[in-house]
Amino acid sequence: MAPVREAAGASPTDPVDIYMRPSFDTTRYLGSFRWIVGESLFVLGGDIAAAFGIAPLDARQGIDLAALVDAVHPDDRAAVHASTERASYYGGDLDIEFRLLGAGEFELIKLTGCCMRADSGLPAEYLGALHISIGEEPPLGTIAAHLCAAAELAHRLDEPSVQRFLDMALFELGTRLAALERELEKPRRDQAVIR
Amino acid sequence: MPTPSRRPLLAQIDRMIRITDALIAEVVKIDPIATTLLGLAKAELVAKKAAESGEVLPFSQRRNLRQ
Numbered sequence: 001m002a003p004v005r006e007a008a009g010a011s012p013t014d015p016v017d018i019y020m021r022p023s024f025d026t027t028r029y030l031g032s033f034r035w036i037v038g039e040s041l042f043v044l045g046g047d048i049a050a051a052f053g054i055a056p057l058d059a060r061q062g063i064d065l066a067a068l069v070d071a072v073h074p075d076d077r078a079a080v081h082a083s084t085e086r087a088s089y090y091g092g093d094l095d096i097e098f099r100l101l102g103a104g105e106f107e108l109i110k111l112t113g114c115c116m117r118a119d120s121g122l123p124a125e126y127l128g129a130l131h132i133s134i135g136e137e138p139p140l141g142t143i144a145a146h147l148c149a150a151a152e153l154a155h156r157l158d159e160p161s162v163q164r165f166l167d168m169a170l171f172e173l174g175t176r177l178a179a180l181e182r183e184l185e186k187p188r189r190d191q192a193v194i195r
Numbered sequence: 196m197p198t199p200s201r202r203p204l205l206a207q208i209d210r211m212i213r214i215t216d217a218l219i220a221e222v223v224k225i226d227p228i229a230t231t232l233l234g235l236a237k238a239e240l241v242a243k244k245a246a247e248s249g250e251v252l253p254f255s256q257r258r259n260l261r262q
Contacts, residue, residue: 146221147222150214157211162236173229
């Protein structure tokens with residue numbers, strides 16, 4: 001997905017980009033979370049709460065990990081339990097993919113987070129984000145790159161009408177890509193809620 | 196005087212048609228306008244291929260308008 005990241009102007013070495021924004025054109029940002037490991041408490045944004053079927057007020061005050069796992073697809077619960085258990089003991093980055101119960105429109109949820117350690121070296125809390133996989137929708141950036149290559153070939157073919165149609169299609173996809181990028185860059189209210 | 200072969204040009208057009216087909220198959224999932232434009236580009240390519248291979252006479256709109 002490197003060309004897509006470059007097209008978006010993102011630096012591949014930027015840790016925020018790596019942890020908080022996995023492949024922007026195949027996933028949609030759902031919200032941020034804070035996991036206080038010692039208290040087994042998850043503090044969530046409004047959109048995540050809605051997706052998990054939790055009251056937004058409860059989510060802001062913090063809910064137990066078990067309540068969160070109840071909304072996960074039964075086939076994925078064991079994996080989520082194992083990952084969170086491991087993370088609470090050893091720390092390290094969180095990177096879990098799971099499905100939600102009764103969320104027909106969601107293909108997959110991707111949870112990523114990084115560990116904040118206490119002075120003792122034990123994991124104190126996790127900060128991270130949840131993304132919804134858009135599923136089989138092809139990455140816009142990749143298609144735009146292919147279309148650019150096709151437009152170059154058409155220029156070599158010296159066929160003005162074909163060139164014109166390909167350029168127009170490229171412009172259309174470029175506009176869509178810019179709109180998507182603008183939407184993703186928009187500040188989200190729920191990021192402020194969990195501060 | 197020997198006439199230059201049309202084969203390389205036809206092969207290029209064939210390649211462009213295949214590329215356009217592959218692009219349409221992907222773009223149709225996300226953008227109807229871009230799909231239509233790619234469809235028009237393909238129609239132009241098919242018409243050019245038919246004209247180059249001698250199946251049809253090239254259509255010049257300007258010349259016909261003058262008549």
